[in-house]
Amino acid sequence: MPSTFELVTDAEDDAVDAVYRAAFAADGLGVNPRFREEQLAMHRARKGFTLVGAAEAGRLVGFAYAYTGDRGQWWHEHVAERVSSELADTWLGGHLEVVELAVLPEARGRGIGAALMTALVADRPEPCALLGTGRRPSPARRLYERLGWIELQHDLDADTSLYGRLLR
Helix, strand or coil: CCCCCEEECCCCHHHHHHHHHHHHHHCCCCCCCCHHHHHHHHHHCCCCCEEEEEEECCEEEEEEEEEEECCCCHHHHHHHCCCCHHHHHHHCCCEEEEEEEEECHHHCCCCHHHHHHHHHHCCCCCCEEEEEEECCCCHHHHHHHHCCCEEEEEEEECCEEEEEEECC
16 A cells, blocks of 8 residues: 655644554553653753654654753663763764654554654754664664664663664
């Protein structure tokens, strides 16, 4: 079936929240009950925030978002405490922090995730990008690796691997 989605440069919070909940629940992942009100709202205010969406017939079917990560932010500090000083010096601070990628289950397998991630990192000013993903083999890990991401640390914490990608 040919892909008929179009990329959009932003989306309404309600639509983003609905995709987030459906995608993460379908994958058996933890769903933040206050994703829209707390996490998304806080991240939208961060430097370099970018959200890319995929829409079909005017309906959001996927999104990815990121912002510029830096000292004092929770995830930056979480990673810094768990990696070598060499890795931290090379990758942390002023990096693109990819926070979420979600595609509705019925829209998967048509290149939407790859298109979202490609658009998200295009033309960014940051030198590199980081993200955390599950340690077990998964479609997400395979996608990141196909797009040139490398695993920097397998055991960032109990269930997360750290992935990075040079952007320039």
